[in-house]
Amino acid sequence: MKHAYNVYEDRCPTRLVLDRLADKWALLILDRLEDGPVRFNHLRRDIKGISQKVLSQTLKKLERDGLISRTVFPTVPVTVEYALTPLGLTLTETVSALAHWAERNMDAVLAAQASYDAASGAR
Amino acid sequence: MKHAYNVYEDRCPTRLVLDRLADKWALLILDRLEDGPVRFNHLRRDIKGISQKVLSQTLKKLERDGLISRTVFPTVPVTVEYALTPLGLTLTETVSALAHWAERNMDAVLAAQASYDAASGAR
DNA sequence: TCTCCTAGTTTCTACTGGAAACTTTCTATC
DNA sequence: GATAGAAAGTTTCCAGTAGAAACTAGGAGA
Structure with a gap:
């Protein structure tokens, strides 16, 4: 196994991939898809604060990278379902580790920010 | 163990942390510091393509979050060393997993992009 | 008919990233 | 003595992107 990258x-080229993954919204989308396929507006409602534009742009990029798949169902109002591909699945463990590190260590980070701000504010 | 976040x-507030970690440069810096303290210009040379402005901004943010420490040595031209804090250390495993996922799965991503572009280009 | 649902695109503004030049303090060289 | 170089940044400028909000389109239901 050669590691030319x-x-x-x-x-x-790994920089391009890192650029994609180093995106708050992309991480949240991948993490949210871990439990199974989700529709556009469902993602929009679940991921609080994301705009429609950014959601559709991010989904398009993730699809282009082969991390998620897009399936259109010709139902009454057309339904579109997004799901992880096998490749995307190999990422979710890492991605959710990152997202949940944030949840676990939030208190420590907030404390660090407070003491940093106190120190520089007193300057 | 409560998970209010x-x-x-x-x-x-976890969104703020996620925002910080979802940054290409921050990830590269954390990964680069894994092996021990590094000086400013050393980081600048190692992490190809980063500008001085963005490097200093990113270091400042990471320091504020308590992930890295900044030590000034009053040497001839002043020397500044950046190192991981214990908190930052708990992140590096995840961060390097992400960075090296990119290196390992690069070929698959490039292939996916090529076939996606071929399909939409033919439209 | 009016409104809501689907999944987006468009428009506008404000912030941020990157490139390159400038700053400061000291040492070493010509 | 003047000049250049290295350390660690800051400043300036421009272009690209994120976010907010409005608009598109084609039915379903009240």
């Missing part, structure tokens, strides 16, 4: 290199 | 909620 190196995230520290500029021109390296 | 939820990344899917808008106003939730």
Whole structure:
């Protein structure tokens, strides 16, 4: 198994992937899809604060990268379902680890921010 | 163990943390610091393509969040060393998993992009 | 007929990223 | 003595992107 790729290199294509993953909304979408397929407006409602534009842009990018699939059902008002691909599935463990690290360590981060702000404010 | 925090909620402070971690440069910096303290210009040289402005901004934010520490040595031209804090250390496993997922799965992503572009280009 | 549902696109503004130049303090070199 | 270089940034400018809100389209239901 050769590892010709190196995230520290500029021109390296892994930078493009890292750019995609290093996106708050992309992480939340991937994490939300972990439990099964979800429709557009359902995602929109679940992921509080995301706009329709950014949701559709992000979904399109994730689909292009082969991380999620888009299935259209010709129902009455057309239904579109998004789901993780096998490739996307290999990512969710890492992604949810990141999201839940934030939940677990929130208190420590808030405390650090408070003491940092107190120190620089007193300057 | 209470989990009052939820990344899917808008106003939730975890969103702030997720915003910080969902940053290409922050991830690369944390990953680069995993092996020990590094100086400013050393980081700048190692992480190809980062600008001085963004490097200093990102370091400042990570320091504020308590993930890295900044130590100034009053040497001839002043030397500044950045290192992971214990809190930051708890993140590196996850962060490097993300960075190296990109390296491992690059080929699959590039293939997916190519077939996606071929399909939509033929439309 | 009026309104809501689906899944988006469009428009506008405000913020942020990246490139390049400038700052400051000291050492070493010509 | 003047010049250049290295450390760690800050400042300036421009372009691209995020977010908010309105608009599209084609039915279903009151």
